[in-house]
Amino acid sequence: MFMFIVRRVFFALVLLLAVSFFTYMLFAMLPSDPAALTCGKNCKPDVIAANRIRLGYDKSLMEQYWLFLKGIFAGRDYGAGAAAFSCGAPSLGYSFGQHECVTTLIAQTFPVTAYLSIGAFVLWMLIGISTGAMAALHKGKWQDRAASIFTSIGVSLPTFYIGLLVLFSVVIWLGILPFPSYESPFENFSTFLRTMILPWLVLAVLSAASYTRLTRNGMLEAMNEDFVRLGVAKGLTTRIVLRRYVMRQALVPIVTIAGLDFAGLLGGAIITESVFSLPGMGKMSIRAVVESDLPVLVGTTMVAAVFIVSANVLVDIAYGYLDPRVRVK
């Protein structure tokens, strides 16, 4: 098991290195001059040239990539003399659009994304698994049909549509909640809750749909298993049979997919953050795209990649614990 983990982590690191290379090259090849974007419309050529040297865009692509990599581990200094500044390790570059180190920007925006993701994740797992279990236990009855309607709606409606609809009806039309304006939970917890409740719900309800389906089908499949019949034949109560036999089996694919979904969300819930104007990583990425703020794009992509790759490793390890048949010795 230990060797398995070591091997998986090693390959994950190799994968991240590859991701960093391709991301950096891809964005660097975009037809825009980063240096020209540092100082707006009335830029003078000498300022552009100076900035180019200061930010290192005068060097070759490979050299730039090497400096980027080195910055992650050792931090990075820009310029010289009075105009010099530095981004400490782990440095993901310097945003010329926002005049700030990318790592600092991510540190500012990531908590918002994390609060959104964690809240939505907890809600959607609760909603998804409970409606799925209800549908399975009442197969063919109205509960099952209601869950199936819910699933179709959740799967087919996009976040931006439902998000705007909810925003319009709850905030503008009914006026139950104030217009979302994000504040940190440590500063103003009630505003934080009032801002987050809608994005949490929208994200949770829409994502829960596929978990409802997964739970329902997983449980129904398990209920047909002989070992579940043997559990009943042992004289176990329905509750124990459901927990140790039916849910135990249905949980394996749910955990796998949940891990990956959650990691994907941590990389930035772009649409939800934009609709509800939450200053998270997703919204920052969108802004970076619009402004061609390449360092920010590379930085957020790298962070998302780290989450997804680590989630894959964790799910692989968890899988061994969940299903003894694939456990590595």
Place this chain on the structure above:
Amino acid sequence: MSQDVVLSVKNLSVVFHTPDGDVVAVNDVSFDLRRGETLGIVGESGSGKSVTASSILRLNNSNTATTTGSIVVSGVDVLTAQDSEVRRIRGSEVAMIFQDPLSALNPYYTVGKQIAEAYLVHHPRASKADARGVTLDMLKKVGIPSPEKRIDEFPHQFSGGMRQRIVIAIALINNPKVLIADEPTTALDVTVQAQILDLMKNLQSEFNMAIVLITHDLGVIAETALDVLVMYGGRIVEKSTVEALFSEPTHPYAWGLLGAVTSLGTSDRGELVAITGSPPSLISLPAGCSFNPRCSYALEICSAQVPLLRSVGTQGSVTACHLPKDEILTFGRKAASR
């Protein structure tokens, strides 16, 4: 052998409600089982033998199936008893083993946990250490080598025969009065089949329990059972002792079954005779005797009236056939001697 009845099934009928209509899977089945006795139930797929078995533990889904009649286990009618009472009977009075020992074991728990779980549910005051001790003893009894090591392994780490031994251990951990074995050897290799049957026989005399052995394999019946029910289309068509079934079968379907048995060491001219046609769809059973379309002896009355069980022959057999008694005996002996 004592004569006390441990399981009494009377007029058991099971109807499944399907979108295509009602299916009578079991029709008016009655039998008694005495302590220590083995009853074989034979028949093709769809003859209702497995549904009969699962009814005894009330394992049929009550949403899709209606079960009528009575199934009395130590004074309790399983079909009308409270859920808690049925749960008490399951595993402690009546235990069950299944056809495929791999799918019958929970892949997510060690075999030790699964056996101990069956013990603990009926011995709520026992400690986990007690349960482990009982489990180890049971593993030894069912012939698992080095049980101290294997108790903490998972089902997939065992071979097919060993898995079936685990399933038997789960079934016998509470010393049940009745063991229902639903095709216990069908999924196993032939050599392993004999071992499992031997094991069941030995444990049966050790625990003094009755066995309901469900199979489509007449060889298995011949080796283990005392009394035999032959089922066809959800009904009992013949009820007899094993000796009578093999020397003087009384139902045309049983004659066909015997003709389809192969055995080593008999005359080489013996050709296997298959029963023509295929088992009837339970949704639209033929009128009258459900075997009549496949029966080469069928009379006019056979397609009009369901034959009732009546005693025929010299060995106490009961059969559901319209043929005259003397013809039954003549044809039966001929079928047996072939």
